[in-house]
Amino acid sequence: MTNADVAVPEAIPPGAPVQLTTRDRTVIAVLLVSTFVVILNETIMSVALPVLMDDLQVEASVGQWLTAGFLLTMSVIIPITGYLIRRVATRRLYGVAMALFSAGTLVAALAPGFGVLLAARVVQASGTAIMLPLLMTAVMTLVPPTRRGAVMGNISIVISVAPAIGPTVSGLVLSVLGWRFLFWIVLPIALVTLVLGLRRLTDLGESISTPIDLWSVVLSVLGFGGLVYGLSNIGQQAGNPLTPATWSAFVVGTIGLAAFLTRQIVLQRTDRALLDLRTFGSRTFTVATVMMMLMMGTLLGMIVLLPIYMQNVLGMEPLAIGLVLLPGGLLMGLLGPVVGRLYDRFGARKLLVPGTVVTSAALWFTTLFDATSPVLLVLVFHLLLSVGLAFVFTPLFTAGLGAVPPHLYSYGSAVFGTTQQLAGAAGVALLVSVLSVRAAEVATAGVSVIEQTAAGMHTAFLVAACLSPIAIIGAFLIRPPAQDEAPPAH
Secondary structure, eight states: OOOGGGGOOOOOTTOOSOOOOHHHHHHHHHHHHHHHHHHHHHHHHHTTHHHHHHHHHHHHHHHHHHHHHHHHHHHHHHHHHHHHHSOOOHHHHHHHHHHHHHHHHHHHHHSSSSHHHHHHHHHHHHHHHHHHHHHHHHHHHOOOGHHHHHHHHHHHHHHHHHHHHHHHHHHHHHSSOHHHHHHHHHHHHHHHHHHHHHOOOOOOOOOOOOOOOOOHHHHHHHHHHHHHHHHHHHHHOSSOOOOHHHHHHHHHHHHHHHHHHHHHHHHHTTTSSSSOGGGSSSHEEEHHHHHHHHHHHHHHHHHHHHHHHHIISSOHHHHHHHHHHHHHHHHHHHHHHHHHHHHHHSSSHHHHHHHHHHHHHHHHHHGGOTTTTOHHHHHHHHHHHHHHHHHHHHHHHHHHHHHOOOHHHHHHHHHHHHHHHHHHHHHHHHHHHHHHHHHHTOOOOOOOOOHHHHHHHHHHHHHHHHHTTTHHHHHEEEEEEGGGGOOOOO
16 A cells, blocks of 8 residues: 555645634544543542552552553553554544443442452553544644644643542542542543544544554564563562563563564555654654653653652641642643643744743752651642643644644654653653662661651652753754654655
């Protein structure tokens, strides 16, 4: 099959209307609501894990698989989404994704034991992995370039507010009801969006009939799954991270990833790649991907560290922790549309430079935290971090995906999603390992556990701060679209 056979959205001619049609607005709105639900589900479990492990009588080393299993499934499914979006009708793919998520949510609510609950989380993750790449591809396909910043700004509301309110909702529910109600609350929303989507969604373009390359699927599972598993092991077993299982996972993951990338380079010549790597022909896309990995790794690492710091050092309750983190997430969501409109007017670089500077300043601010820091300092930091990230994520998504050819949008979305999973696992692994190693170094008879944890936190925060200037350098490398025309895919 040649590139001429690929269904590619037509270029927008000069003078074409820049307003979305009612149909396009409906498609994006349905996908936005559905994505909000599945992202909310990811963070709603964070506060519930200790309660859930106590109720099911499992150790932390076992209970962590509810998170690790979800992350592993996401890392395996997302690389395939670029292929699925181009070859499966939009309405059908949406139906499969939300049906999987809804079924997993129902089974989780009814789970009689840990094994069934873990299986349900894997099913949930299978549906979740499809939604964000599907939403991004729909926006890039339907929205004219002059309006993409504003629409991506609305998407950032979903991406930022859903994770922000997840711990708060979880704390509220757990203070009154049991952990199963976390799933019972999400289930009806998921079912309504499933029915609404099947009634209102229409297909985007034409599907391409090409058989899937099974070897690519196997190598993707071994490569991405192995690396994420190894990174997750480091984060979850920071006291003894370099176990034989961890080393084995890294070896399998590295070999599998190398073989996967090699095979994709060969297959993309005939448009049969599972994950088309020609997206990296654009410098802006490549730089945006690296910056997104750095920002996501730092963000998720901090999301893990902050609750530990507030609970184990400052002695705060789970509900109070959720309430402290809520304003930052809401602020990031409120800034989303503003940043989107600014992007349409000024472009990416003029937003990314101040955004990365503010993000770096916020991370350096955490080095002031100690065992007696007031909660107000944590709140100020989180608000500052949220402002910085609000000016980073929307420009990176929009400029990065806008720099690739239209028929590679789905692959660009899949690359962003896949690298974010790897970066998230790496960020958590790095910062939690630094925390544990430093806490163990200062452990003496005269040092309390709180002081040990505070010392470990300080070092972990310092590492995150030292990495942040890399993003500032990257911000200056993002070019306007006219200067970064992606090469034709031949």
